[in-house]
Amino acid sequence: MIENNDNVFLTDLYEFTMAYSYFKAGRHEEIVYFDMFTRKIPNDGGYLIFNGLSKLIEALNNFKFNQGHIDYLRTQGFTDEAFLDYLLNMKLNLDIWAVEDGTVVFKNEPFVTVRGTVIEAQLIETLLLLSINYSTLVTTKASRIANAARGRAVLEFGARRAHGYDASVDGARAAIIAGCVGTSHTLAGYKYGAMVSGTMAHSYIQLHDSELEAFMEFSKYNPDNAIFLVDTYDTLNSGIPNAIKVAKEYLIPNGYRLKAIRLDSGDLAYLSKEARKMLDENGLQDCKIMASNALDEFIIDDLIYQGAKIDQFGVGENLITSKSEPVLGGVYKLVASEADNVITPKIKVSENIEKITNPGYKRLYRFYDNNTNKALADYIALADESIPTDTITIFDPNATWKKKTLTNYQVRELQVPIFVDGECVYEVPTLEEIRIYSEKEMETIWDEVKRLHYPHKYYVDLSQELYDLKLQLLHDVNND
Known part of the structure; x- marks a missing residue:
């Protein structure tokens, strides 16, 4: 610096x-x-x-x-x-x-x-x-992304893809100005009072004997922030069912709710629609669906046009670097x-x-x-x-x-x-x-x-x- x-x-x-x-x-x-x-x-x-x-x-x-x-x-x-x-x-x-x-x-x-x-x-x-x-x-790029989201929440996730330390902090600040609800960047939160958000990476799940065990342990230590990354192994056949299981067996009985699931790969439009059905069928209508994975305003616009059931978008490198231009x-x-x-x-x-x-x-x-x-x-x-x-x-x-x-x-x-x-x-x-x-x-x-x-x-x-x-x-x- x-x-x-x-x-x-x-x-x-x-x-x-x-x-x-x-x-x-x-x-x-x-x-x-x-x-x-x-x-x-x-x-x-x-x-x-x-x-x-x-x-x-x-x-x-x-x-x-x-x-x-x-x-x-x-x-x-x-x-x-x-x-x-x-x-x-x-x-x-x-x-x-x-x-x-x-x-x-x-x-x-x-x-x-x-x-x-x-x-x-x-x-x-x-x-x-x-x-x-x-x-x-x-700031302009973040505004375009926030506009494309049409009222859905956008989080800035680009710290590790920014062009250096200063750019990561300045980019997070710019995103907040333009309408992003928060950032993953701790220093931006510390320096500017921005809302900071983050839960788990794939590595956390991989370091447990099973995905179910990872979700259960995380819930016990972070019951008010139960957001699960569900695509480490198999989104529809493993990740979402395990998230639902933990919600029913631990979170709800102890007075908590499954806050959200996050999709980070695959066909986000299709997966979000299927995920919404599965969550709703199990009484988790209040559980939000979050999506990440190299998103930008054009992809977000397409996802919404395709009827994706996504409530929040996490946007990283395409925002922090304004990659398209x-x-x-x-x-x-x-x-x-x-x-x-x-x-x-x-x-x-x-x-x-x-x-x-x-x-x-x-x-x-x-x-x-x-x-x-x-x-x-x-x-x-x-x-x-x-x-x-x-x-x-x-x-x-x-x-x-x-x-x-x-x-x-x-x-x-x-x-x-x-x-x-x-x-x-x-x-x-x-x-x-x-x-x-x-x-x-x-x-x-x-x-x-x-x-x-x-x-x-x-x-x-x-x-x-x-x-x-x-x-x-x-x-x-x-x-x-």
Whole structure:
């Protein structure tokens, strides 16, 4: 795990080479603006759930060079003592605005905006992206899985398949935010207060003389948590009959109930239907059926379509690694510079249209219908623009003839101040508070946008002023 005081090196070397060049040119006090956003939603999904802000805050609060860091940079060829002294004495003095953890967001809109001196803003690039890309990716994946479960409980089971210690904890936290009811990860429970769940592995059963003996012994020591893994030998002919036998001969006579059985292999749809019949025929209608085994949102969707009698899903590697598309391509791009209180917009131009950036210091807004409280569209405008509160006509920036006039709406600015002059002004909520907030966020998004296959495209529009600025800068670049 990364020590907090080494966060200054959670960066790519070219950040230091650029910082050195700015310093030697006397430009290190120039003020710049960067936006963090993504151009694509994984799995061709309809939305993202932003996450990672609390991790970023913790990292930035501990961002300070020490003498050991300076000595290492000297070995990498940075031998200008004035530059090294500058880094050693540097205290981040950034202004940062961001959407809050658990917020539903979309591609091409600024999740985080950073204002500060060019060296400070540049040096935190990789750290910022590391904080947000993975956390947002897994939170979104977990949300898709929870949505596919259609009200059935989902547990995060991916600790041992995660890409390292930190990812296992961050992934469990992300899953809880997105609607998973709990996790198997003890450290996540300890650190964040998440509900932790777990009973037995196949090895426990194998280390007893019989499956029946394993279930009976486990019940005696854990009568309030009698959940049996029933597929070690033969699910229908051994596992479930033995679970029923223990329920009848020990649990029920002693005032307990068989809490659940877990299926971890085989045809889960068929086995769950047969298991439900067997349990119900023996008076165990309250016994839940849980399924695991490399599940994801697509498999869960199919199982429910096939009428599977599964009450709970345990999802592991496909959630914690977002296996179907394991990268969120969040980027951090310069959008403006500032001198003498005058902000000059900057644009990145590319032959790939989707890589052309939206210039300038901007704000992000969301319109909500007053009748339904559903989100109508997001709106990116320059920071000094006033947003109408009664009527506004928005348009698709990629097809400007597509217009829509909104009335009877509320406007909400999505980014909030996080750091002002280097001081954190944001109170980080608890995991439970973020989960509740994110649940309410999802309620404002139309089901068509959350659809697993071919989701409706949510509107993210530019203000007319921002759109005109972008065209003017493109014209200027093409005519240089």
